[in-house]
Amino acid sequence: MKPLYLLINLLLSVLLITACTTDPDTNPAPSPTSPQKGYASGKVTDTQGKPLANADIVVNNAQLYNYNVLGQSDAKGEYSLKLTPGSWYVRGTVTVSFDNKTYVLDLHPDKEGGFAGSEGAVCNLQWKLTGPKPTEFGGNGYYGGLVEVYGEGNFVDTQGLELTLEPIGRLIDGSEGQKIVRQLEGQSIGQTQDIPIGRYRITARYLPTGQILNLRLRNADQDYASDVTSSFEPAYLGATGSYKLTLEARLP
Structure with a gap:
């Protein structure tokens, strides 16, 4: 009887482990193309509209000074950053070597205003050579x-x-x-x-x-x-x- 008892316990343990395993597809990573609650996400492109990797992303809290979430775009030019509740806005920069100098250039957000962190938002960013910068949240000047x-x-x-x-x-x-x-x-x-x-x-x-x-x-x-x-x-x-x-x- 002892071998049968051990076999039954083993089968019950396997069933219990299987029942507690979470399907990874039920909790996917936030999408860079559609809003996800609690996340800022989007895509970064260069002046020709191609994906731009290693751009620096800053999601700033609009209510608290110097409180932000930092990240970078991946090889596809995409980013996704988790936020806490509050009001937030997205900005970004790209660092470029040119003429033996290093330039840190502001990126243009397609969503300039703030949004609720609990709701999340998609904000795409593009490198522009010219044009006015957003004037919200203290911004000013031109990309040129x-x-x-x-x-x-x-x-x-x-x-x-x-x-x-x-x-x-x-x-x-x-x-x-x-x-x-x-x-x-x-x-x-x-x-x-x-x-x-x-x-x-x-x-x-x-x-x-x-x-x-x-x-x-x-x-x-x-x-x-x-x-x-x-x-x-x-x-x-x-x-x-x-x-x-x-x-x-x-x-x-």
Whole structure:
């Protein structure tokens, strides 16, 4: 009888273990394409709409300062981050090496406003070369860079300047750039905004007289010349997501 007793106990143990096993399909991972309660998810794409891996994702709490959830996009450009209840919004950046420099560039969210963490949301992000950034939650500016020009010597009318920027090689995303011609705006400092990040040969013409002005990079210990070639720098020390090119101009 003892062998039969042991066999019955063994069969009961197998049945009990089988009954307590959870089917993995009943608790799937949150989808990056449809909202899942308690998750922020989505897809990150480059300027051509292709999946962008290793982008940094930040899901910020809209009510608590410096309280966020961090993650990265995977090889498919997808991300999914678990949240607690509260109000949240999604932002992201991509880090790119270009012209022997490192750029941290903001990504554009297709869902700019906040959402409830308990409900979850899908927020896709795209790398853009130009265009305005979201203004919600303290955002501002453009995805492109800023060019500013200081008048030097006897030249002060920077609003009368026309800049021509000719790309040298490809832009930061690997695409082919186009020649840009812009008249400057601003009062004491001439400016033009939202230039795709790249390396440019820049010339300047004073519109009232047609004169070609001499240029140099500001605070770079350069001589003046009829053109300047450079890429963008951080807008201020330690800045990310905001880049500019600062020049000085004077009459020849």
